Amino acid sequence: MKGPTESFPVAANRELGNAQLRSNLGNATSTIRAKRARVVEELPDWEALRDAGSAIKADVLANLDTYLLQFEQALTAAGATVHWARDGAEACAVVAEVARAHGADEVVKVKSLTTDEIELNATLAAQGIHALETDFAELILQLDGDWSSHILVPAIHRNRTEIRDLFQRTIAPDITSDEPGVLAEAARVYLRERFLNAKVGVSGANFGVAETGTLCVVESEGNGRMCTTLPPVLVSIIGIEKLVPSFADLEVFLQLLPRSSTGERMNPYTSLWTGVTEGDGPQELHVVLLDNGRTRVLEDEVGRQALHCIRCSACLNVCPVYSRTGGHAYGSVYPGPIGAILTPQLIGIENAPSLPFASSLCGACYEVCPVKIDIPRVLLHLREKSVDAVGGRTERAAMSGVGWVFGRAWRLRLAQRIGRVLQRPFVRDGVIRRLPPPLSAWTDSRDLRPIAPAHPSDENSGNDDE
């Protein structure tokens, strides 16, 4: 999985200059937030559902080895072939091998963050196999060589006029209108034939049921249903943390997920399939169980709760940082608060050290998370790890200097006296707005209150070492 190529503050600063992005984000996130609040309000047992979701996920992670073997056994008994993939390269190799074995130079894909995480499309393209995105927003991004900026609404940063112009250049030269219905129809016409001719479909999975070997995909457009039913061969890639123990557990998550993601009572399409059924759907099913850093995350007792995530995106929609910077600033397929805690753990904190700092720690993400992931706690935990891993010598020296000053009252008083003299040229109307480097790192984005005048009792205190 690719990590950020630049630090979050640098990328965020650039994205903040995009007024169109901020306006799109503001509209979309406030609409989804309001819808979510309405449908959550309807459920008297919402908090109990959150507790149940959290408990089920904790149980799965605590007994993952058992559930994975049970899942494999159930899948095999139902006629599927199970592959274990340590990393993205191994998972991609399975898909390429299956496509080659069936003479397919194109596969049709359901929207899947897991396949984005392992860069499946690029890997297949390098082997002459085109992975066609069939989700409307993902298709837009693919046609324009762009990438997702929101878990649920990947093209949130594009407007409909841009999309019409893109379609004119690519799949629908005659299109003139930017009406949503016309744009959707153009994509539908383009995709329909590809669905019917596809030899291989590729999907992720929202859930895998350990006791039955059932896979579950929830979606809104019906393209997922096409991909998982029309091609004679299907490959489903599922992160090992996506299991639930029993079929009955789906009841909890199929209430939590749609309400938290799209603000709907249920998803328009919920597809469930168990192995292979003669004469009905794909006659060959491959299931790839993907690790790709997850067992390393599991080792961290605080950080492992990031693996509870059901990718609803509710935390993105309430985050004051995400709603201003958008998803690209996070430099990975997992943006927003969940990206800030999941990406550094999957790829190693040393490869994304600034992401845990991409938060004001307001706690809104924790309040909306349907599976009660304590994101602020994990952020603080990862900040500590980040400082340990890559913290600069200057920062350490500064902190130990501050510790030394605070260690004795007389030192603090002396430092304050010196500070009052040094700050004089910078105080305007009772506020410090600009300081020279390196202190400008603070005043570039916020004002600083000056050191308060000395209290008479401080100035008269003679005891230097209390």
Ligand code: SF4
């Ligand atoms: S961390 Fe929670 S709120 Fe955020 S995407 Fe995951 S499940 Fe949803």
